[in-house]
Structure formats: C-alpha cells, structure tokens
Amino acid sequence: WCGYACPQTVWTDLFQHIDRLIDGDRNARARLDKAPWTASKIARRLSKWSIYLVISMATGGAWILYFADAPTLFVDFFTGEAALVAYMTVGILTGTTFWLGGFMREQVCIYMCPWPRIQTAMLDEKSLIVTYKDWRGEPRGSVKKAAKNPDQYGDCIDCLQCVAVCPTGIDIREGQQIGCITCALCIDACDKVMAEVGRPRGLIDYATLEQCEAEAAGAPAQPAWKALLRVRTFIYFGIWGAIGAAMLFALGTRTHTDLTVSPDRNPPYMLLKDGSVRNAYTLRLRNMEARPRDMEVALTGLPEGAIMWTDAVARENAAPEQVIAVPANETKVVRAYVMLPPGARADAFAFRLTSLDEQREQDVAETTFAMPGSE
Template identity: 80%
Template structure:
C-alpha cells in the first residue's frame, strides 16, 4: 500500500495481493513508519456511526424497507387454493409435509426444487461478490438489515454520533437510565416481532397468532420465538460489527472470490495523499492531496473502519463512506470519487494517469457472465420442470413374500402396493389400468370384490393426499409375463396420466 507519509507525488506502488486479502498496516500522514497494530485482546470500542445522506444511504433505506416488509408481511398474505388446501400465500406445512408459495406447491419427493433454489442462491452470492464485492453484506444480509434498523433507533432515542458518544461516557443518571430503558424496550419489541414473524411461516398465521397470546400454542413455538428474540436482541443491538468481523465466515471466503477486476470500495491514495487539513492545503496546495483528513469516512462507517487504510475484513461494501467523501469534496470544491467503487485494474490505470473508466464496464467480463449463465440455466431448468410436471403420480411396490400364488384354475396371481398421489387441491377419481399383460389379465383391489375383477379399476383419491391401495393381478393359465406397467389416469378434465413399470413373477419352468 502507499506510504501516506511520503511527500513524493509520484504514483505509489500498490500491493494488490494484500489489498484483496487482509488489512495492511496503516501508515498515517506525517509519520515516518507504520502505525502500531491494535492489541489482539484490547477492549471493544462501541461504533457510533454518523448519519449521512446520499445515493448509497438512500439505497440502503430502500433495501431495508423492502426486505423488512417482505419478512413481516408475507405470512399474512392470503391465496385462494380452493376448499381443500390452506389459504396462506407462503406456508411451510411441516405437519402435512408441503411447501406452498402462492400458486406453487412442493411435495417432499419434489425437494429438488428447493435444492435448485439453494444452488441458485449460492451461485447468485458468488456472482454478486465477484462483480461488486461484499454488496450482499452491505445491503441485504439480515445482520446488516437489523443492525441498520437498531442504529436508527439509537439515533431516534439518543441523538446522532456525538450525542451517543457523550451519553456512553456519562454517569448512570436517571435520564440515562430512562433513555436506555426506552431504547432497549424498542430493541426487545423488534426482536420479539422478528421471532414471532418467523414461526408464522410454519402454520396459519392468524390462528397461531391468537394461540400464541392465549397460551394455546405448542411449546416449540414459544421456544423458537425465545431463541430468535434473544439472538436478534443481542446480535443486532450489541454485537453488531463483531458478527461481521469475527463470527461470519463469509469475509474470509469472499477474499478468494475477488480479483483485480472486481468492483470494491476503494480509497484512491495516489490522489488523496499526503493528507492535510483544508487550511494547510490552502497555504501549500502542491504538498497535499485531496484528502482533507476530516475523518467523515470513518464516522459514517457502520463497522468503524478507516477505508483509507486499504481493504479490510471489516469493510462490508455499503458505500456510506463514498456518500460522506463525495459530500466533503463538493463542499471544498474538489472532484468527487476520492473514495469510490472501482476495480484494482482501474485504480492502477488511473494512478498512472489514464482517464477514469465507468465502473459498470467491470461487470461485463467472462467470470461474471459465466456465473450469470449458470445461474440463469438452473433457473430456466427449474421453471421448465415446474411448468411440465403433472399433479398425478403413481408408484408401485410388488410383494416379495410370497412372490406369486397359483390359483385353483391354474391362473397366476401377484400382489402389489400402489401409491396413488393426487397433488391437486380437489378430490379426483383415478383409473388404474394394466398395460403390457396377456389377453385376459385382470386386477382388483382390496375394496373391490374379486368377482368385479377387470383390466382397470377406478379409485377415489382425496385432495392433496396419497392413497395406498392393495392391488391383485392375475394372468390366465398357460400364459407368461415378465414385465408390465400400471397406468394411472385422472378422470377429471385434465386427463393427466402416469406410468409405473414393474415385474410379474410366474412359476419357473419344470
């Protein structure tokens, strides 16, 4: 990294490998060597970030409002699926082993849809990281969203940064106790609402909400709300940046996903160094860079880092330091972009005197397009599978003991267990027919008299259920069969069908 104490105006040599990995040792302006490293076990200093306005801050507001609204409101949305299915728009029905999302219903044997969505989420995270660094961490991570919400509560109750810092140092007077009590009560209310909203995804929301407050809910509901309330209260209200820096594994993983073409929040030290106050710069402008050493970038950072020290594990790429620095540059009449989204390649070129390159061009490269292609292909495959799947399914299990029975007239009988699955929210009559057996083969079920044996039988299957049926198949004496299929046909207007191949066992040759 650049030595900010060096007055040489020539572009410094940058250690890009270090910039992509861990934090370098800072070298403050006006010193001849590196600053001392912080002690490993030094006491934590609370981070009180300053309020700032700008494009990135407004985008964070938007993401926070949208994500919180989705989380808290979604369980209350209704969706009409008919009289035989729940009317909650998004429901994880563990009791009946179903997952409902608006018009989509996922059964346990269709878990590959969930697996596909998880794979898409992972590849999407790789795509975002390789393109714009830790933007997920800076805007949409739950820890970031709830921490941001709690920090707004801090400002509302205690005031902005300086007021909160003074209150921290103040003795525990009645006023301070009252402020802390009000603030922590709001923390607790938000945390309980967070835990309460989570359990509403697993049962009918209005019913569970009423049962929860009348003491009729299951113990697991209270335990889940208790655990989520505590974790939200503690992690979002007190640990905050420590979760991002010490607990979360993603900062360590993302270093392997960044390269010199990834957009990251960067301080352009060749332009800003050596630092100096505005008054000093006015007296000797040729000796100082654009950075006026106002520390606004540090004051607004939610994790309390100094971006001027280079890439660090605590940087969540939220862009608030860009908003702060651009505002200061505007006030002092200097061009924006001293801190900006830029790739390391662009930084090198700009330091060598090239004109700044639009940041968006860094997104159009092979790596990001490859991730996008894979992500899109998986999504398209899931949509195709979802659009072409049928709501009628049949599975067959032949009896193994005994494998066959000889009837008194010489006919051979096999027994089977059929599972008729009706995945529609209405009961349907379904026809089970034999395909591929010799002429004269018949079947009957446990609920049908043997005298009514025929090549096909009709079975009523309830809505959204799997009906298990015992079926018996016979072939006439003197005929043989090795394999055949059961064909299941819905007799409703959709006429969906499904074939299940199986075997027919006959006595061996004498």
C-alpha cells in the same frame, strides 16, 4: 452479495432502523446503553426486542412456507395442526435470526461467515471493489491546514466519516480488508463530505486494480460500469441466464401429478388355492394442485384378466382401472392388490396414473410382478 443481498445484512439494517425508531440516534443509544436499568430503559428494551422477535418469527415462517402449500400450512400453523418439524424449524430460525441480526450483527461477517474468505480468493486485477484512492487523498489534513498549504495535503480531510458509517468498523483507507462487505456506505459518506468542502467526488469509489493504477499514473477516472464490459462478465451472465431460463422452463412445464410404487417384499406374492397369484403394492398418488382431483390408476403391461382392488374397494369390484379421489396439495397413500388369473405369467409391468380433469395429466411408474419361479 454481502452489502446488498445477504440476509444477515438485510436483518442488521432492518434492526438498526428499529434501534433508531425506539432508542434514537447513535449518541442517544450510547447514552441509553450506559444508563442504569430504569423502568423507561426496560420498557424501551422490551419494545425493541419484541419487534425483533416478530420479524424473526416472520422470517422463520416465510422459510417453511416454501416447502409446503403456503395457505394450508399457514392456517395449520396457527391452529396447532401443523407438523412438529414446522414448529421446530420456525423456532430454530426465529432464535438464530433474533440473535444474529439483533445482537451479533457485524461480528457474523467478520468471524463466522466463510464468504469473505472465499471472495478474497476470487478477486483479480479486474474485480470491481470499494477502493480508497490514496494517491489522491494522501497526505491527509484538515480543511484549514489544506487552505494554508494547498500543495502539501491531499483531498482526505481525515473526518473519519467513512469509518463511522462502516457496519464492520474498518478503515477503508488502510486498503481492502476481509471485513469489507462492499456495502458502499463509505462511498456515500465520503462523496457527501467532498461535496461540502468543494472537492470532486470519488475519493472512495468502486474501482478495479487496473483502473487505480491507470488513474494514479494520470489517466482520467473511468465509470464503474465500464469494468463490467469484459468477456468473463458476459460468459457468466450467459451461463446464469441459461440456468435461470432452464429452471423457468422446468417450472412452467412440470406436471402436477406424481405416482410412486413400492411392491411388498415380505411376502413377495400370495399363491391362492385356485392358482391365481396376488401381489400387494403401496401407491403414493400426489396431487400438486390447490383443488381436489379424481385420478385413475390403471394396469399396463399385464396379461388379460389381470385385476386390481384397494383397501377401499372390495375384491368384488376389482378391475384393471380404479378411480381414486386425491385431496388438494396432498399425497394419498393407497394399498393396492394386483391379481393374475391361473396360468397367466408376467414380469415387468406399470401403473399408469391419469388425472380425470381437463388437463389429463399422466405419470407412469414401472414395477415388477413376483410369482412362483421368478425369484
């Protein structure tokens, strides 16, 4: 997770690419950091930070698009019509991404992130981790020293490339540490050096504690993928696979129509002079499709003669069913009134919402009808 999928790692890598593009390689950046604030340095800094800011804002914008209709919110955001919370969320995420990815970087991993502490508690002797094989690398010595006394030195030539490429600056040769994000950059650097000096790769490699103990005792090195062939791995894979399949099934079969009903509490009912009883309700009709749809709201479970109307439909046009137009990707709030004729009684009933299109999706919301004597 830390080395490949964590957003902090992704942002840090991306911003480091921008550093190399604007400021040059590591030595050039070090010289620029020590240089006085000239017009050239200010221009480079402003250019780099501007790119940081654009990436950070895109990150924040991408997050808010998950929680609303993306095309509509995208247009509303840049036309000033989006909700205040959208601008606040983008501002907060832009600021944190800009600061954490652009300036704090590996300090987040070492001092702020709880995941390394959690991960260390989950490791066992079968966990695949980045490991320095000290039985092969020690004692360390340069290529020239090893050439003069080949039996006195291990494979590590103490070039410090593994330390130089480490994002958090640890020395993996000192053993597993909480600062290791398992990015494997030290593995790549060490393999490259081993190839240049004509020694076998894998001085730093993915390995388990069991594999290391066996290899130190003389057993041949095992490929990293073999560590994954264990019962626990297959159980975890099955559990996560089942969860993923269930989520995909729920996503594929979910309805695009939703109805919620809230009855008025004060007053719970109105007793009219002809003996009729009227209740008021707030209906929320949700259309989760990118096109407007007509929806029918019908009464079910009430005695014959029950009628309904809304603020947009006059009482003279009251009926057991009403058709309401709901815009695309919106929730329409409707004030509805339900009336029973004199002498009729009811307790529980339901509103049924039906989309008047080829899908004919339905949702039912149960509620109660308040009347004298039902308190």
